[in-house]
Amino acid sequence: MQRLALLVLGLVCFPVFALTNVDLYQTEIVLEQGVDNSDAKARVSGMEEIIIRVSGDVEATSNPVIQKALKQNSQYLSQISHGQREGQPTLKMGFSPPHIRSLLSQAQVPIWPATRANVLVWLVEEEQYERNITWEHSDSRLLSQMRDEAVKRGLPLTVPVGDFDDITGVAASDLWGGFARPVGEASQRYPVDAVLVVRSDGNALRWTLYDQKPKTIGITRQAPLSGSNSGEKAVLKMINQISDYYAKKSGVVVASESSETVKVRFTTLKNAVDFFSLEKSLKKLSSVASLDILKIQRDQVTFNVHLLASQAQFEQELGRMDKVIRLENKSLNTQTIGSVPLTTTDSDESTWDNRAVDLIPAEQVLTYEWEGIPIAAETEDTQEAESPLVLEESVIEY
Structure with a gap:
């Protein structure tokens, strides 16, 4: 990982290609004049707007769980200030992304990715x-x-x-x-x-x-x-x-609690920019809680993905990502000699003469090809600055 970080630090510039990311958690509500508790009403209206924006569902605020949360809106606010818009006083609010997403998960309301x-x-x-x-x-x-x-x-x-x-x-x-x-x-x-x-x-x-x-x-x-x-x-x-x-x-309905994990391998990563772009894209998926890097070898990386939703929903989201192409899945066999785990794919040929080998049942690995940035779109500076992902034929195990 340190070597990959150094590769990125060495890049002078590189083109950025991304879909539109929407600011989902900021809003500004005009305060009603001559009304008692106008700030309190504005906070409820602001949270309702955020719920609808994040979920993509105009009926989401009718959910019983969310109705209870609206009465405790201060728990979901991360910042608040007063302002003006077209001469009218307003309340500017920022809501906590983790808290809003957790609320939607508990209410089993879909999340429309940013x-x-x-x-x-x-x-x-x-x-x-x-x-x-x-x-x-x-x-x-x-x-x-x-x-x-x-x-x-x-x-x-x-x-x-x-x-x-x-x-x-x-x-x-x-x-x-x-x-x-x-x-x-x-x-x-x-x-x-x-x-x-x-x-x-x-x-x-x-x-x-x-x-x-x-x-x-x-x-x-x-x-x-x-x-x-x-x-x-x-x-x-x-x-x-x-x-x-x-x-x-x-939209994706995210489970409130899930310890489900899935292993995903990506091939044909050309450089460190590809790696970090892929990692960032995966972390943005609504069905993904976190990532563990299992292996980086040559132009391939294998992740252990902790899911908030089902594997089927994760695969649907992954299928909508740009730059990824689904390949034939492989099985990952974890073999143990004594207390030393060794990881191979079902295509590897290994022999274990005169050794006691305990085999754990094979795990399926989702395999995708990463298309990365088209060569035609790269600048001359980028081409000169980029370094390949190949790490001297070595393997990093985590």
């Missing part, structure tokens, strides 16, 4: 028979509402900047007419995971969500999601529907 899909929003507003695209810095009440509601739900939104490339890349008529190919082509310049086209006509909204990379929109046969909403709460309903979709897709 790493979430970034959605590009093409908004077309019709006013006086004219249709115009709303850009990032446009003075649009509708866009402001969308952003506010998305922050409450923890849904990352990106709005086109409206520069020359955007203006010439797509027309309002293409967006209004629902032509997929122009939408995909115009969206490719943005590093997003999905594209949302919203058409506004007064208080009525019609929307189409392409839950795919922009380069595949209009190319593949994947059908988009669509909906329509009207009235004063049209924006709220739309953001809730989209957030519910992603929360259901990615």
Whole structure:
């Protein structure tokens, strides 16, 4: 491990590729004027917002366990201060991530991981028979509402900047007419995971969500999601529907207590950056409590993963991670000679002449290939600074 740390310290720079990580545990609530115990009510409202944001479930605050916890919200607060927003007094709050996650586990409410899909929003507003695209810095009440509601739900939104490339890349008529190919082509310049086209006509909204990379929109046969909403709460309903979709897709119900472990091996790690990036990604999974490093050998690392959820849920989360490909599983045979444990795989050929060997039943090892950072995306400085993970053909056992 020390040698791996030295390899990382030696890196001058390297590109960072990651999904959008949402700040789930901070909120700011406007205080009600002329109301008794306005701070206390704001703390409850703030905790409710955090519960919904972390769980992805708007009904989570109705859970009996969470209802009890809301009355003891001070136990979950990690910081609190007063502020102002648009001339109104507010209460700024930060909640403790471990305590909130533990509460959701006890209530058996899903957790929507903080790493979430970034959605590009093409908004077309019709006013006086004219249709115009709303850009990032446009003075649009509708866009402001969308952003506010998305922050409450923890849904990352990106709005086109409206520069020359955007203006010439797509027309309002293409967006209004629902032509997929122009939408995909115009969206490719943005590093997003999905594209949302919203058409506004007064208080009525019609929307189409392409839950795919922009380069595949209009190319593949994947059908988009669509909906329509009207009235004063049209924006709220739309953001809730989209957030519910992603929360259901990615949420994990975490067990309150679990000592279950699983061994996972990753191959083709090229360097120390790959190793630490992989380790960090695994620790972020909602189903993972902690990691133990069992072995580092050449370009492979084997972890003992302590689970908060079932192995099936862990494998589902792992399957949604970028850069990992599932390989054929192997068995890990722990062989004991006297009091000295030796670890081999079922593909190793070992002979034990004239020795008493006690065999412990084979354990299954989940095996994945780590794709890492594409070579084409690496900078010259990165390529020169990176060092391979091979540790002089040695094995580190923990």
